[in-house]
Amino acid sequence: MNRAPLAALAAVEPTPSLLPMEVRSLDQVMTLELQAYPFPWSRGNFVDALASGYLAQCLWAPEGQLLGYHVSMAGVDEWHLLNLSVAPALQGRGHGLMLLRALEQEAIRTRAEALWLEVRPSNERALRLYRRFGFEEVGRRKAYYPDHGGGREDALVLRCPVPAPGAVAP
DSSP states (O other): OEEEEEEHTTTSSSOOOEEEEOGHHHHHHHHHHHHHSSSSHHHHHHHHHTTTTTTEEEETTSSEEEEEEEEEEEEETEOOOEEEEEEEEGTTTTHHHHHHHHHHHHHHHHOOOOOEEOOOOOOOHHHHHHHHHHHHEEEEEEEEEEEEEEEEEEEEEEEEEETTTTTOOO
């Protein structure tokens, strides 16, 4: 797994802040969500995730701009990444990796064994990010996502092992 240290990412730009997602930030979250996805989550999806106690974190630029966020659900010995978004104009700058590292740190803290997610096969940019982080394809969910033609697109199921507490990531 090739994981860039957070310090190396922070040297490129001023250090963003990772804070819990709050209901008061949902207007900004929804603006980014609508920019990022052809089939976005609804505001209600985010409200439900917050009410359910899911791990939901926002990455904020020092000047207050929302750079990205993730929503993840704990399971038995695992975490499931439900939504990870980075502002489209700011992708490719390490923000997605920072969000994944934050989730990984929570997984290590809770002694989880793996991270899981689903992703569209057509979402090549996300696939590159996830593979770079160490996710591997372990399955496929047929007709999981809606597509523009009124049909359905499969989802790739990806898994990434979580390092043991105290282990040094390569």
